[in-house]
Amino acid sequence: MSEEDLDDDIGLKPGVIVESSKAKYTIIKLLGEGGFGAVYKVHETNNKEKCYAMKVERKIETRRHSKLKMEIMILKVVSAERKQSHFTTIADRGKKEKEGFFFLVMELVGKSLADLKGARPDKVFSPPTGLSVAQQCLEACEDLHKYGFIHRDLKPANYACGIKDKHIIYILDFGIARKILNEKNELRAPRESVRFKGTVKFASISCHKNVELGWKDDCESWFYLLLDLVVASGLPWRRLSDKHEVQKVKEECRTSKRESMIGSLKCKEELGKIMDYIDSLKYPDRVDYHYVYKLLEEGAIVCGGSISAPYDWE
Numbered sequence: 001m002s003e004e005d006l007d008d009d010i011g012l013k014p015g016v017i018v019e020s021s022k023a024k025y026t027i028i029k030l031l032g033e034g035g036f037g038a039v040y041k042v043h044e045t046n047n048k049e050k051c052y053a054m055k056v057e058r059k060i061e062t063r064r065h066s067k068l069k070m071e072i073m074i075l076k077v078v079s080a081e082r083k084q085s086h087f088t089t090i091a092d093r094g095k096k097e098k099e100g101f102f103f104l105v106m107e108l109v110g111k112s113l114a115d116l117k118g119a120r121p122d123k124v125f126s127p128p129t130g131l132s133v134a135q136q137c138l139e140a141c142e143d144l145h146k147y148g149f150i151h152r153d154l155k156p157a158n159y160a161c162g163i164k165d166k167h168i169i170y171i172l173d174f175g176i177a178r179k180i181l182n183e184k185n186e187l188r189a190p191r192e193s194v195r196f197k198g199t200v201k202f203a204s205i206s207c208h209k210n211v212e213l214g215w216k217d218d219c220e221s222w223f224y225l226l227l228d229l230v231v232a233s234g235l236p237w238r239r240l241s242d243k244h245e246v247q248k249v250k251e252e253c254r255t256s257k258r259e260s261m262i263g264s265l266k267c268k269e270e271l272g273k274i275m276d277y278i279d280s281l282k283y284p285d286r287v288d289y290h291y292v293y294k295l296l297e298e299g300a301i302v303c304g305g306s307i308s309a310p311y312d313w314e
């Protein structure tokens, strides 16, 4: 690989070969670009059948936290807790000192939930698909939480279905995750004030208020994700971008605007219980995920389906 194969944004061109200590990978195409790097589809140079996703991050000496390092740390510790893991496996990793970037080679997954939803005629999933997909999204979150991490950026774009088995949902992008347990497995003391992190549309109210986030805040973002997947009119604050205005509407949705958020759904009672439960939690509280899974299952039945039915895209 020469310097010419890179532009300012680590734009690795198709055909470029990136070499680690154990294998060579050929860039096929760009899958997406983020703030600090990009994700490419690659194949093993010697075997076109072996395709992966390669996440690349530019090395910047002044940056305190490498997003890729956090990603690698999490994917290494979060082993398969279930029959089928919701985490991609790491195939390889390396750094290119001269070109100034780090890379992670991982299992390739399919379309993101945001793309799958966008491809539907009415831009939402049927409630049984939405509730079942959301259950898998929360399972992924539960597994991450077990290891003392919180994700802090849960949204449909950060989950994707599998390639071989399109019924499996994977969680992606741990770039701004945080470990909230210390070495002794005790909860870290909350900081006085915290800078806003994540995505305005899916941020928890505590995040808007610059308060320390805990497990329950991932659950609140997950709840907005669930509504985004199934409510045809979308989240009530979908057209707002100002953080303060979004916070105000999120707060009103707990009182006067509750109907506008979940009222259109047949399973509004079950979802209302989930929201009230999440809202009752405080920073140090652990989450009773099984209480939520049970309500999701009941909600799917109320909507005339089943949590175990095939998905809209299957």
Ligand SMILES: Nc1ncnc2c1ncn2[C@@H]1O[C@H](COP(=O)(O)OP(=O)(O)OP(=O)(O)O)[C@@H](O)[C@H]1O
Pocket (backbone or CB within 6 Å): 031, 032, 033, 034, 035, 036, 037, 038, 039, 053, 088, 106, 107, 108, 109, 110, 111, 112, 157, 158, 160, 172, 173, 174, 175
């Ligand atoms: N393992 C994977 N397989 C296939 N596509 C992937 C994989 N990981 C990430 N992607 C895709 O690459 C794109 C960017 O991924 P990701 O969100 O992880 O990167 P990012 O640089 O942190 O982005 P952002 O800063 O916007 O959150 C997304 O479209 C995502 O769906």
